[in-house]
Amino acid sequence: MVIVMKQSTTEKQIEVVIKKLVSQGFDVHRSTGVEHTILGAVGAQVVDTRDYELLDGVKEVHRITEPYKLASRAFRPEGSIIEIDGVKIGGEEVIIMAGPCTVESYEQCDIIAERIKAAGAKIMRGGAFKPRTSPYSFQGLGVEGLKLIRKAADKHGLLVISEIMESGQLPLAEDYIDIMQVGTRNMQNYGLLRDVGRTDTPVLLKRGMSATLSDLLLAAEYIMSAGNHRVILCERGIRTFEMHTRSTLDISAIPVIHQLSHLPIIVDPSHAVGIRDKVAPLARAAVAAGADGLLIEAHHDPDNALCDGAQSLKLEQFDKLMEELRLIAGAVGRSIAEASVRVAG
Amino acid sequence: MVIVMKQSTTEKQIEVVIKKLVSQGFDVHRSTGVEHTILGAVGAQVVDTRDYELLDGVKEVHRITEPYKLASRAFRPEGSIIEIDGVKIGGEEVIIMAGPCTVESYEQCDIIAERIKAAGAKIMRGGAFKPRTSPYSFQGLGVEGLKLIRKAADKHGLLVISEIMESGQLPLAEDYIDIMQVGTRNMQNYGLLRDVGRTDTPVLLKRGMSATLSDLLLAAEYIMSAGNHRVILCERGIRTFEMHTRSTLDISAIPVIHQLSHLPIIVDPSHAVGIRDKVAPLARAAVAAGADGLLIEAHHDPDNALCDGAQSLKLEQFDKLMEELRLIAGAVGRSIAEASVRVAG
């Protein structure tokens, strides 16, 4: 912590500050300049900097260590690779997760799973418990949904990612899910973070709509400090004044997270932009900027989807996008799994 | 719903849109202008407007009914008064809720309760379960904390408001709390909203840091649609680019909510600004703008508080503020309970 004193500060005021620092266990280094006196406080404690801002004579207080440790780059400078049944997130390969907003039926899951697998996806997404802004909207199939997506994914050799909304759903999740998603609206639901952190299942943590990247890393720290270090971060857009898109994808989050943290970061272009016809440009941008993966909504019949059909790609659009992404991944020294079937035209 | 077609739209495209509207149960009225054709769709259904935006020939879609019903002004045009043991929130009197960020001891609660009661507060706040952004911060005393604040509040004739973070805490809450607070970070924790809505205890619902006022009312709708109509809304600042304050208090929320909804709205100036020396101007502004109440942090020894001491008023500051607020309440045709003890000088 660095404390800058006002020009007019008295020697006595400075002594009060130093005394408080020492009482909280800091080593204090003092620099006396013509205009300002600066106090450098060295120590590992996390304190509330505002307690010092309110002391007489203090001009500014700067924290010099981030309040997260386990999530910081310094904890694992070489970066983390989260490996699940041979799928490696955070490595050279860009991992594609795709599927419907919500699980509707086994037939739906089967059709979609077959196509996304053929196009090169490794992980299938699909919601069973749905966080809906309106209490009158469809809330998901629940555990039945988890069973359906699990069965379809297994048939086609895909992993499953699905959202967990409450701690009570964790036992189910462990039975049916490979990656538990903690959604945007739960990024600071600390009870859920703690409980998810006590499991062994990898977690995809979505950034809150007004969360800074430091907040996102602190939320990851909650999970990691409870024991589960297999956390994947997900940028999905933040809230700004621009209304032509559902939210504003913060593309810079990718290089910034790679600098601040060792955790992998993926991008959800579907929720960020909220409308199908602009998903592909954002997905391409994310891979070009260095994302470790993508989470994309795709549906065989989006016009009749029960949820968020408007932002789901049609399967032929998904196929085409995958071809473009493969070229872009190559351009930035990464790769995406080959398609098993060649797309026509 | 109103659908505006592009200038170049063909008759066939218009027919497709009309057919979809009718199939979803809407009555459709068509206006053909020189530049644009407009379709007015009348019906009570909540549909995803984006499904229509993606149809060929559609330029824009406007929703004309808010997706909340129970929380809207139209549901109870005269406004709601939430009455708890004779304390009326939403009436002529501006209700002051005050107390420490977190319950630390019985002695602490007793000292603070006595003073805030004397100054005119009706409700005591104090956290037992604390949502902390860092997993390494103090997390609250839990049920022990609830017992301590209950005892002190009872001694001095105050009601108790305290935060509930997880559904598992609800039984405890019903035993010790008069108003259950749902915090900023849980405003879209839908499981919690639903469970809180199944109780009979009044709820104070805080606006999320990036929640629009429509989002806030939809969150209230979640609680109300589960059966509990006694909801008090709370503005506590939103996230903007301005960094001199912890968040930006949206003072306009007060008249806007009074127009959109029948629910009372109070203001938390302490969390909005985040530093003690600016709490009083915001508290005064809130009453001047028509707030139905205030939630203020006050502590007898904030320099040694376990949590958020920097934003807690000292008790003599709180006394002085209450006198100012009483004058302002009078200026806007409201009142605040008299102090039982006269403040010196």
Add this chain to the structure above:
Amino acid sequence: MVIVMKQSTTEKQIEVVIKKLVSQGFDVHRSTGVEHTILGAVGAQVVDTRDYELLDGVKEVHRITEPYKLASRAFRPEGSIIEIDGVKIGGEEVIIMAGPCTVESYEQCDIIAERIKAAGAKIMRGGAFKPRTSPYSFQGLGVEGLKLIRKAADKHGLLVISEIMESGQLPLAEDYIDIMQVGTRNMQNYGLLRDVGRTDTPVLLKRGMSATLSDLLLAAEYIMSAGNHRVILCERGIRTFEMHTRSTLDISAIPVIHQLSHLPIIVDPSHAVGIRDKVAPLARAAVAAGADGLLIEAHHDPDNALCDGAQSLKLEQFDKLMEELRLIAGAVGRSIAEASVRVAG
């Protein structure tokens, strides 16, 4: 400036940083801690902190002196009062500026001037050069407008405030205007700031829609560094994601500016909220929070106003608001000039 080095920094990297600091004229104080080495750089130079962030081994760089000097509180700790023909802005009295969005005719100005003067306003506002977001909107009467408002204001003993949009308008302004307004969209039009700074006329500087308070003070510094120290700051709302109001009035700006700067700060509730029926609550809040004045749109026939009629108060609404404001000013130890005519009812 304070530079925090990474944990892994080598001695050689630290030396490079110190050498650069010394070459830029800083005195350097070094503190070596267990985790981090901190370099305190003391000197008056304004440098680009990012140049240091990019050096090897550097973790963070904090600026410790604000880049504005003349506008800072330290420059005049007792605060500035801008006096114009006996009207003092920044003193004990809260100064009310009111009038139409745009000057339309002499008759209009005369009617409005008479009424606002009677209600206690000291300064008349009215635009002659209008910054309109659409090139197809009414652009103002120009110099003719200035002559009309001047004549009406003189008749009723009011000062005139009006907006200047281009340096070429300055000679006209000096003839007809007492306070030159620099609008929101010109807050960073540096040529205009410099030219306005070379005049002797007081300036009302409006905060840009996405300007931080530091940006606002730097814009004031531009004017002041050119010689004109008579600057009044104006908060008028910032852009956020909330769409129920035109912009979000940052009520906290009042106490923050009073702490950071010696310049007076007033509030424009009309442009902030953008609709008549919510102007009064915001005006009251501003006075309660300590604003030194208000800039309010009022019109005798807003339904037929050429510009922004929707956000203009009717004159009887203005009268009523002034009575409320007078009570609130009293509650916070300030005053507003008495009305010469008693408002009925």
Add this chain to the structure above:
Amino acid sequence: MVIVMKQSTTEKQIEVVIKKLVSQGFDVHRSTGVEHTILGAVGAQVVDTRDYELLDGVKEVHRITEPYKLASRAFRPEGSIIEIDGVKIGGEEVIIMAGPCTVESYEQCDIIAERIKAAGAKIMRGGAFKPRTSPYSFQGLGVEGLKLIRKAADKHGLLVISEIMESGQLPLAEDYIDIMQVGTRNMQNYGLLRDVGRTDTPVLLKRGMSATLSDLLLAAEYIMSAGNHRVILCERGIRTFEMHTRSTLDISAIPVIHQLSHLPIIVDPSHAVGIRDKVAPLARAAVAAGADGLLIEAHHDPDNALCDGAQSLKLEQFDKLMEELRLIAGAVGRSIAEASVRVAG
């Protein structure tokens, strides 16, 4: 314009609204539903929707035509290509503009021009008049700077883009500049927009820091309505709460602008992110998302640059980036001019 009446509206209130609409020249179509009456108003007039919001019985008013015409996609559905001396902006080729933040010397311009030309850039950037947030910062070489960059660009066969800050600089600009840049802080300086619109020189218009995309298109409309249709839009980041980057690049602006307007859109990653080590990921993302060009700061000796060296790429970094961009352009069906010299390894 579509006007939705409240449920409780009386027939008389509806008549008042219809009468006002007709008096303003609208054709009105009325739809009477069970809950709401909807009035569709068809006409070409631009009116202030708030005037209707304030009428009794009105619930909501929606504008259905954008207030810009010349800038809208409908005006030229096939898209615009701005051609300058054979360089086509908005066509199949992605055009790269690069160079220093500010012109420092002929030697500097010569070195940089040679290298960026060899790497495939078509246009050289370099500021002569600099908008600096601090009045104490270097303000540019002025007309001398324009002469230096012109000479260097001519020698190497590059076009010149440079910023114009005041109308008084326009005659100089016409002599030395191929594309006049209107900067972020001047996006709503309407006098400058009008004057720039009266020239024949192509204009690059940067988005304001808190401008919506509609605002940006309205600013373009100002220029176009004055006669100059050769406008290139530039996304350069918007202000949000995220502080790890200077601003948040709105990558979605690219597909949105392509949908709303026929004008080309380019991206300035250097100013968006503000620090050199994150420019390349954003530049790649922009091309992947479909940008028509890039504006990049590059310098042969950024550590000693007079301005914004921290965000300028070194020339070898620029060379490497151009190779990556060429691959990405290919992946999205676009191209970038070949480098004349092969980059080593």
